[in-house]
Amino acid sequence: MRFLLIIFMLVSSILVQAATPKREFTKPTGYERTAEMYKMYGINEFGRILMLGDSITYGAYWNELMKRSDIINRGIPGDTTFWMLDRLEYTTTGRIEKAFVLAGINDISKYQLPASIFARYTKIIDFLVVQGIKPHIQSVIYLGKLNPKYDVYNGRIAELNKLLKEYADKNGYAFIDLNPTLAPEGFLKDEYTYDGTHLTAQGYTLWRDILTPYMSDTPSDLLPVSPDAVPATEPAVTDTLTAPEKITPSAAEPAPAETPETVPENGKITVPSE
Secondary structure, three states, X not given: OHHHHHHHHHHHHHHHHHHOOOOOXXXXXXXXXXXXXXXXXXXXXXXXXXXXXXXXXXXXXXXXXXXXXXXXXXXXXXXXXXHHHHOHHHHOOOOOOEEEEEOOHHHHHOOOOHHHHHHHHHHHHHHHHHOOOEEEXXXXXXXXXXXXXXXXXXXXXXXXXXXXXXXXXXXXXXXXXXXXXXXXXXXXXXXXXXXXXXXXXXXXXXXXXXXXXXXXXXXXXXXXXXXXXXXXOOOOOOOOOOOOOOXXXXXXXXXXXXXXXXXXXXXXXXXXXX
């Protein structure tokens, strides 16, 4: 009887595992090409701000969205915390001072537990800190009702966000919660998404407004600055160039005399044949 019970438990375990959906950790089409391009770009001397994430980060031209030229977008569609760790070494080169990280939704879609995602996420933050880069942890955005799995995934997102906020508060890092604006009712509003996951232009506009205060204290020395935008602590820049000496008519060279055009008496100009 005991033997039959063991056999029954083994068969039941096999059937449960077979029925459990699994996601293969294969990189999506185009991932390697995008990663290779980022690696090829090498050291970026003008970038001060790094946008690190997946397709949601990838989906905006951040320089134009934020109206500044010192932002580097290193989002890759389908990225997970696994693969993000692999590309940090060549993603954080140059003069980067701040990094805005948004990751985790693709890990959740591959049935990773919030605790394991959090462990890899903290490794990403630790790497940034060692490089002298100030991390800004953004909350994972809740899914909208257009995504059929929003209810299940949003519970895991809430758990991950809780871990991230506690970690940020404990270590003195900025935690930027995007959900009170984009998902005030616990799910991404329909007008801010076209598929329940990715953002519309209106969604990106709200995201921009949330991030602006966190970027404003990183000046860019590459953007043209109007006189009105010069800080009060900066001395006004005066023009030290002197006007060139005026040339008097006597000192100027006489203009060459104009040669009058000779016109035949009959008033006709003969054009030579080629």
